[in-house]
Amino acid sequence: MANEVLSGLFEELLQSKPIFINREVLRPSYTPDYLPHRKEQINSLATILVSALRGETPSNILIYGKTGTGKTAVVKYVGKELEETGEKKGTPCSVLYINCEVIDTQYRVLAHLARHFDKEVPHTGWPTDQVYSEFKNAIDARAQTIVIILDEIDKLVKKGGDDTLYNLSRINADLRNTRVSVVGISNDLKFTEFLDPRVRSSLGEEEVIFPPYDANQLGDILEQRARTAFKPDALEPSVIPLCAAFAAQEHGDARRALDLLRVSGELAERAQSNLVKEEHVRAAQNKIESDRVVEVVRTLPTQSKLILYAMVSLYKKGAKDLTTGEVYNLYKRLCRQIDMDILTQRRVTDIISELDMLGIVNAVVVSKGRYGRTKEISVSVPLEQTKATLLEDYRLKTLSMTPVSQTRLYA
């Protein structure tokens, strides 16, 4: 009996023809074999790295470009080619990729590198220089060229300073058989300002710039992927140009464009349409942004949630351009109300800045003359939806019982 119901359920869904053939090629993790509009960058990289195959040390490289301009894909592609050619020619090359957003301290970078050469290194416990020599010995065991790719290298510098880069750029002096070169990828053009001049000059021997894609180029990229991703004629003709146009507004982010196309397809599929239409793209645009906000808010630490809650509450009461002091006052009272530890204002300042960087609020430092200097904060996400998401947290739930309007604003 239950079977009948279920089979009926699925039959209905199966009747609408699938529009995807392979949606994986639209995901950010997919690396295509062909990278449109990046010939120049691929050639520059290859020209620099080819010295590895001649037994010389390739120059260190810095790569600049915003998110979704194909930096990572290009570097990985060139790296793969280099390894394969090295294999054939008997000049072994290893290309190691590290994302510094995840692996963001010197210890972790070195540990990660050492582990790649089958050394056992604990997550913590060893002195950093021990990990360094472990790595050094591992790679110097046989002659080879090692290319270390540090993606989001600016994150590494911001958190751990330039010690890691200093040590890596000097490592060749300690090696007998092996040569190491470093490829840094950054989306911040100015991050070298904070570097030790020696590190800056050694790391920036060569620079490669990845300009953002324009709408036409994005269109080409989407076109190419859509051929393998969708059934023929599954897209309304205006769909790809529209996705490209939306993404071009977001500083030419190809990842965003592909996401948009994929989600559009999924929405069309869910609506049991056998054609992806313009309306699906517009819906997808909204869905992506709203999903992102909900996800970010949901996974915030409790203290950040409470601070955000305070800001949303003030905003809902009609307050505009909140100041740090206002937010902090309300936050303190909310803390007492639900019996949470009260953080210092110093810490709250930092948390507000973090929320700013996540794009949930907008915080600008302004001076009000005699009335001091503060951050002017505005909430840049939908109020009701955000409040609801915040109240899902069991520690904040009780706040829904007593609306802020019933508590005094200034204690």
Added chain:
DNA sequence: ATTCCACAGGAAGCGACGGCCC
């Protein structure tokens, strides 16, 4: 020209945690 508000944000360091070593 000075004053002075209401903070911003840097520096140092603390304590807890998880994990190493011997």
Added chain:
DNA sequence: GGGCCGTCGCTTCCTGTGGAAT
């Protein structure tokens, strides 16, 4: 078990500052 080490979230203490008010 005791001595270290790296990391995280946080506090304490601090110096710096743009511009309306005086």
